[in-house]
Amino acid sequence: MNQIHELPSLLTRFLRLVCPDSLFEEIEGDLIQRYNKDLRTKNKARASIGLWWNVLFYLRPGILFRNRIRSLISLHLLLNYYKTTSRILMRNKLFSFINISGLTIGITSAFLLFLSIWQDFTYDNFHTDADRIYTAYNRTVIDGEISAWDNTPRILAPSIREQYPSVEKSVSFASYQSPFLFKVNSTHIINEAGVFTEPDFLEIFSFPQLQGASKKALDDPASIILTESFAKKLFRDQPALGESVTISSSGYDFEFNVTAILKDLPENSQFSFDYLLPFSFLENLEGRDENWKNNSVRTFVKLREGVAPEDVNVQLASIVQEHTRDARDPEIFLYPFLRTHLHGQFENGVESGGRIVIVRMLILLGIFLLGLAAINFINLSTARAAKRSKEIGIRKVNGARRSALIAQFLTESHILTSIAFLLSILLVYLLLPLYNQLTAKNLEIPITSGWFWLAAFGITTILGLLAGFYPALALSTFKPSVIFREQVSVRGSVLRKGLVIFQFGIAVTMIFSAVVVQKQIRFVQNRNSGYDKELLIYHNLPESLNRSFEAYRHELKSMGLASSVSASASAITDQWSNTYNIEWTGKDPEDRVIFQRFVIDDQMVETAGFNITSGRNLDFASYPSDSNAILVNQAAVAEMGMDDPLGESVKDGDREWTIVGVVEDFVTRSPFEKMQPMILYPGSDWNSIVHIRLAPNQDISAQMEQVEEIFEKYAPEYPFDYRFTDVDYARKFSGIKKTEMIARLAGFIVILIACLGLYGLTLYIVQNRLKEVSIRRIFGGSVGSIMKLLGWKSVNPIIWAIILFSPYAWFSMKWWLQSFEYRTTLQVWELLIAAGILLVISILTVGYQIWNTSASNPAEVLRNE
Structure with a gap:
């Protein structure tokens, strides 16, 4: 006789939870029969897979909810459930408060995160035909790795228009490195937030228009397009459309006519500008550049309908090499414009993440916060099951079906989540201004959007189902005969312990994250910047001041206002020029190395x-010959492999330079990056910035007033707009400080939610053993011994959480640090600090409740019992 194999115990328990009582034996018998048949014809692994598949087959709504629909949707029953739930909430105010508070905190936090995430996912989707817009990228081998970047030759856009009929439109898009002076009557404003582009730019992109025919607004070479806010700055309350604007640059004045006014650009846009000027004006200033090796503009392309970008990429790949006759030059490829914001990061020449990594982490964090709040509800509901056992027994004796009980508990869950959601909307409304200030965003609640309310209702419903599903199944399984003999056994203690471990595991991870992020910030802030940031300011160098620069420098120093003054092509904190066209003796012809360029005068070393x-x-x-001399930094010496670089020749394009000095590496761009090779060139034609080393031990305010007076003497038409270098340097940390803020806030919220749940569970444990505690007190038990007895049960899962989640926390932060070239190292003691903080907070939470109960009068407790 063949042996009959029973179903695995885990599967049997699962079936008892989800199957109607009337169908359980029938379904179990069918599954046993099929399982044994499969065991005779297949191996055990395949039979087990088939068993689970058959279980899923039986979980169809038509079986699970057979003969239940009417009872589930009965209006009378629903009203009764709402009435019963209201009474239960009022009767158990503390537990209701804990549940609603946890859900409210979780929903509010997730809501704020999802508003930011929604903005990221809607970037640039307001442009018509955005799916046909592409950005041109270069791709080539540099420093032994494949690099990709979106700066392209100026000649690329017109060449694409002429050579490729599959391209509907293509334009160049460039910014100018020196700010312009805008003059309208008596209003003088310096602005550098503008761009040059071609007329078709507004045919490709559809920005919100306020006045004028924007699509044709750049056809005239003397036209200018302003944004609404910049137009108000220039013209104040006067109409701007059709009026003239004077722009001063390089000592010359140019007249432009305002042909259109755009609404201020949406925050969810890759573009940020105050005005648009014709590209022909840039060519008037700098000359027409047809050099295929100079990458100085972005190129945007709009393909015709039905054209596959892959086909165009094949045609475009060698366009640069065809014109330069150099196979080492980059290939061109088109990248979808809509993917740039979230996915526009390249590694080894291919797409490798980008902001989408952060967005996914925020999504995961939001889901965690909602999940942690739901865990509190599940734990407290199942833990308090015994308190409601008689209610369940009476309902069953009076004929209540299991489905009706499940519906009741799900209704309770939905009411709680609905209350929490309404409170969350209010909290989000109140906290949004602060959140916007902290994140430098301008988010709004889309109250008028039907999709918003649909999504909100969906999330609330799903959260209510997730929070109430397991408690509903667990509570509805109680049998009346067991309940009234007072032999109720509350199942789910293992699940509750597991959920608490998960909660506090996330908490220890968040605390450790905050510790590591703060350490990384301090580590980089303590990095040697390579120059003295204190008392160093810079301002623009207008043409009128440039002509009298030596007199300006002499007067500042002779007045005792400055110890040193110098001119350069860019601010020390913002290097923008680079080249891979550097040659030196012994260089491998196949190597492409990017060098930063910094054009300075001979006072810059002292000033900085x-x-x-x-x-x-x-x-x-x-040394008059120093017009052909250069300085290099230590990274450049290492890159070129020179033991003694002094006197060595370096070729940049067609010009040869001689190295006369080596400077210590200094930070110019991100302090989180490794030092880049740099060449410091002598020059005056490109100088547009003045750096001033202020004299020490003076009143800064009075000092700057005198500097401004001298500036206005040499450049009366220009506003004196200066910046402190140390403030600019500090701004380089704004991004990671936002990450630190999010990590701290998230850690605080996770701990708060977890401790609310822990407090509720501890309260349940204490109340459940109140009689035992009182008897122990009467027989001489100390408060300390009782706290130790009851506290261990609450603290034990937290210790397990620390043990199980510490490796995850460690490797998560190690992975995060890999995104920085200049980074700190992890230490075990930092993880111990995170664990210690969590333990102390947990012990205080548990200890307060146990001490409060243990210290009560045992006689009063036993009298009430």
């Missing part, structure tokens, strides 16, 4: 406080 490690500074007075 650079440290010359070998050789000398530039000195035009003592």
Whole structure:
């Protein structure tokens, strides 16, 4: 006789939870029969897979909810459920408060996160035909790795228009490195937030228009388009459309006519500008650049309908090489414009993440916060099951079906989540201004959007189902005969312990994250910047001031306002020029290395406080030949492999330069990156910034007033707009400080939600053993011994959470640190600090409740019992 194999115990328990009582034996018998048949014809693994598949087959709504629909949707029953729920909430105010508070905190936090996430996912989707818009990218081998970037030659856009009929439109898009002075009557404003582009730019992109025919607004070379806010700055309350604007640059004035006014750009846009100027004006300023090796603009392309970008990429790939006759030059490819914001990061020449990584982490964090709040509800509901056993027994004796009980508990869950959701809307409304300030965003609650309310209702319903599903199944299984003999056994203690472990595991991860992020910030802030940031300011160098720069410098120093003054092509904190066209003796012809360019005068080293490690500074007075001399940084020396670089020749394009000095590496862009090779060139034609080393031990306010007076003497038409270098340097940390803020807030919220749940569970444990505690007190038990006895049960899951989740926390933060080239290292003691903080908070939460109960009068407790 063949042996009959029973179903696995886990599967049997699962079936008892989800199957109607009347169908359980029938379904179980069918499954046993099929399982044994499969065991005779297949191996055990395949038979087990088939068994689970058959279980899923039986979980169809038509079986699970057979003969239940009417009872589930009865209006009378629903009203009764709502009435009963209201009474239960009022009768158990503390537990109701804990549940609603946890859900409210979780929903509010997730809501704020999802508003940010929604903005990220809607970037640039307001453009018509955005799915046909692409950005041109370069791709080539540099420093032994494949690099991709979106700066392209100026000649690329017109060449694409002429050569490829599959392209509907293509335009160049460029910013100018020097700010313009805008003059309208008596209003003078310096602005550098503008761009040059071609007329078809507004045919490709559809920005919200306020006045004028924007699509044709750049056809005239003397036209300018303003945004609404910039137009108000220039013209105040006067109409701007059709009026003239004077722009001063390089000592010349240019007249432009305002042909259109755009609404201020949406925050969910890749573009940020105050005005648009014709590209022809840039060519008037700098000359027409047809060099295929100069990458200085972005190129946007709109394909014709039905054209596959893959086909165009095949055609475009070698366009640069065809014109330069150099196979080492980059290939061109088109990248979808809509993917740029979230996915526009490349590694080894291919798409490799980007902001989408952060967005996914925020989504996961939001789901965690909602899940943690739901866990509190599940734990407290199942833990308090015994308190409601008689209610369940009476309902069953009076004929209540299990489906009706499930519906009742789900209704209770939905009411709680609905209350929490309404409170969350109010909290989000109140907290949104602060959240916007902290995140530098301008988010709004889309109250008028039907999709918003539909999504809100869906999330609330799903959260209510998730929070109430398991408690509903667990509570509805109680049998009346067991209940009235007072032999109720509350199932789910293992699940509750597991959920608490999960909650506090996330908590220890968040605390450790906050510790590591703060350590990384301090580590980079303590990095040697390579120059002295204190008392160093910079301002623009207008043409009128440039002509009298030596007199300006002399007056500042002679008045005792400055110890050193210098001119350069860019601010020390914002390098924008680079090249991979550097040649030196011994260089591999196949190597492409990017060098930063920094054009300076011979006073810059002293003004900035650079440290010359070998050789000398530039000195035009003592060495007239220094017009062909350069300084290099230590990273450049290492890249070129020179033991003694002094006197060595370096070729940049067609011009040869001689190295006369080496400066210590200094930070110019992100302090989180490794030092880049840099060449410091002598020059004056490109200088547009003045750096001033203020004299020490003076009143800064009075000092700056005197500097401004001298500036206005040489450039009366220009506003004096200056910046402190140390403030600019500090701004480089704004992004990671937002990450730190999010980590801290998330950690605080996770701990708060978890401790609310822990407090509720501890309260349940204490109330459940109140009689035992009182008897122990009467027989001489101390408060300390009782706290130890009851506290261990509550603290034990937290210790397990620390043990189980510490490796996850460690490797998560190690992975995060890999995104920085300059980074700190992890230490075990930091993880111990995170664990210690969590333990202390948990012990205080548990200890307060147990001490409060243990210290009560045992006689009073037993009398009430």
